[in-house]
Amino acid sequence: MFPKKTDYDLVIVGGGLSGLAAAVAAGEKKLATLVLEKGRTLGGDGNYVEGAMGVDSTMQKDAGISIDKTELLQDELTYSHYEASAPHLKKLIDASGATIDWLQSLGVTFTKVGPQGKSWPTIHTFEGGGHAAIEKLKAKADEYGVEFATSVSAQKLLQANGHISGLAVKNEATGQYRDLRAQNVLLATGGYVDNPELIKERTPFVGRLLTVSDGKSTGDGMQLAWAAGAQHYSMGAIQYGGGAIYDRQTPPFVHMMSQLGVVATQEAILWVNERGERFVNEDVNDNMCHAGGAILTQSRVFSIFDQAAVDHLANVGLFKEVGNSPVSPDKLDKLPGEIETDLGKHASYLTKADSLEELATKLGLAKLPDTVTRYNALVDTGADTDFGKDKTYLTAVSDGPFYAVELGVGMACALGGIRVSDDNEVLNDYGYPVPGLYAAGNDAAGMLVGDTYAVTFPGSTAGYAAFSGRNAVANM
Ligand SMILES: Cc1cc2nc3c(=O)[nH]c(=O)nc-3n(C[C@H](O)[C@H](O)[C@H](O)COP(=O)(O)OP(=O)(O)OC[C@H]3O[C@@H](n4cnc5c(N)ncnc54)[C@H](O)[C@@H]3O)c2cc1C
Known part of the structure; x- marks a missing residue:
């Protein structure tokens, strides 16, 4: 169904893990917020997530787990051949423990924390899987009065004098279009793993690849951003x-x-x-x-x-x-x-x-x-x-x-295509923000990787989804 109003402080495009984290953060900040979700249900691939990365969370401290943040940062930068953004990665690592604590304060629960195979001990396993976390975040956003519109997709970003002024949306059930006004738009569409043409830009081996996602991560965020003047950034990595x-x-x-x-x-x-x-x-x-x-x-x-x-x-x-x-x-x-x-x-x-x-x-x-x-x-x-x-x-x-x-x-997912600032603002070809436009989750996670994703600090995409949704809103 189309949204009730036509004017919002913030429209979040995508009701998955990063979109819902952003929705709660926007509720905390009392922004008039709408979450658009093109599917019939919320959660995206966030529903299937096993765990989220954090460093220095209360759970880790209680378990006696201590991680040298500088060493972790250096390890990831080396692994990415320095294609990852050092300041962005550092901001994620520094805030990740507090992000886990924040999720817990919202009612999200974790069963354990530790490594995954030979890795840093960063993955906090969701009790009841990602779906349970999604439900907790949705309940909290509802408490704050955040509006949700499912089966409605973002089709085009609107700009006035270079600043985001709104977006054109489509009712997926009826095919009707409508324009909405918005001061800010956050792209949280889950990356491009379900778009074979975009995947081909990253790897020629499409014939051997089998997608395990929900089928909705079709690279909409990056295509909306590019059409609004965002930089075509590295296609990052496929997980x-x-x-x-x-x-x-x-x-x-x-x-x-x-x-x-x-x-x-x-x-x-x-x-x-x-x-x-x-x-x-x-x-x-x-x-x-x-x-x-x-x-x-x-x-x-x-x-x-x-x-x-x-x-x-x-x-x-x-x-x-x-x-x-x-x-x-x-x-x-x-x-x-x-x-x-x-x-x-x-x-x-x-x-x-x-x-x-x-x-x-x-x-x-x-x-x-x-x-x-x-x-x-x-x-x-x-x-x-x-x-x-x-x-x-x-x-x-x-x-x-x-x-x-x-x-x-x-x-599982594909990260890249959009370059963001450390405040998760979408950047243009000159490295400056497209005013009013933000990106989070897999849409922005190309900032964390080189050409290969690896589970060296496991839970990193889910941890980043929660961190970046919140980070974007904090800086609006
Ligand atoms: C099986 C599986 C297991 C995984 N396990 C882990 C794990 O254990 N740890 C980890 O760190 N990561 C894991 N991941 C990666 C996972 O993708 C991310 O951690 C997380 O879901 C990313 O959040 P997101 O908000 O970017 O995307 P999503 O959670 O996928 O949400 C994106 C949402 O945007 C919606 N959308 C897309 N386009 C539009 C549009 N035009 N208009 C409106 N809505 C739109 C989609 O329908 C979707 O609901 C896993 C992925 C899969 C597939």
Whole structure:
């Protein structure tokens, strides 16, 4: 439904995590505020978020976790090859603990804080997932009288004498348009992961990518901003979710919850490429973004394992501790059944054969038998002199039947396209603010990354969404 009024202090475009954080902050500041959400429901990808980053939160202090902020900043800048903005990153890190405390003061609860795999211990895990946090923020914004209009999208920013004066909006249910007046507009549209054309500007490998988002992050924020004179900034980074079963028929999250998905993507006994050659230390899956990058260096990737592995996984459990999987690391007792079901429906991504030669023939993996011979020799010696895999996870592939699962790469969000000031003002080609225009969340998070996102300080996009929504409003 169209909004009730036509004149606001602030219109927030996008009712996801950053938009709702901004809505509460605007309520605290008593701004006449409207949140526009193009979907029928609020929350965006914020609904699926596991945790948010913070440094020096009360929870961390209570848990005895201490992080050297300067070291963290330096680490991230080095990781980004200095393409991240040092002042912006510093502002986020410095304010992040207080942002977690602020969320808690609004009723958001967290179950634990710590690292994710080999990372800084920054991720605060939401109790009830991101959706619970979204509900708390919405309730608080309602208390402050913030107005929400769902199924209404922002289509164009309006300007008078160079200053934002409002925006044209569309009722997604009726197709009708209307102009609204606004002193300030905050873009919080979730980035561009669901826009294949924009993704192509960042990486050519679109065919192998499987989006795990809600489908609404179509880069609207950056396109609205560019049309209003914003700088076309670096396309930043895509947050790869690691290997994902390559299946164009089923939504990726279905496989993420399956035991076969865990085995093929995270256990990673042996990965080979389209020629059947090994190409990486499979322990790369300790960092899902790095795993995604490695898989994309090949034309096709297959996870290879044998019946002995299936039996071990089903009866004992994982060979390797899985850092961050929704599937329990205990016995994977559903695995044999899942394999049978998938084979029964001739799933394109799963192949079984009695011998490695037969598997190689079925999939055209010419080098597979030689690769496995070499890999098993490394397992025997206990030293991966080819790629340096941890010897604890060197597991032979020798007892047929043999299985191959084809992998693509999951992607959760894409950050970049807009340059912002440290107050989250959108900047033009000359580095000066487009007056009245702000951006937050994934729309602005290109400021934090180089060409590769990594879970080095986990929870960073959710932490940034909360921080930046609040930061923008504080500086209006
Ligand atoms: C499965 C999954 C898990 C994730 N887990 C984590 C995690 O654990 N930790 C972490 O840090 N990050 C995680 N992320 C990243 C996540 O995207 C961000 O942390 C967070 O949601 C970003 O907030 P946002 O406000 O920028 O975008 P969103 O929360 O996606 O909100 C954007 C909203 O804008 C709306 N919108 C778009 N265009 C328009 C328009 N033209 N008009 C009106 N509304 C519009 C969309 O419909 C959407 O509701 C995850 C992402 C996914 C997909």
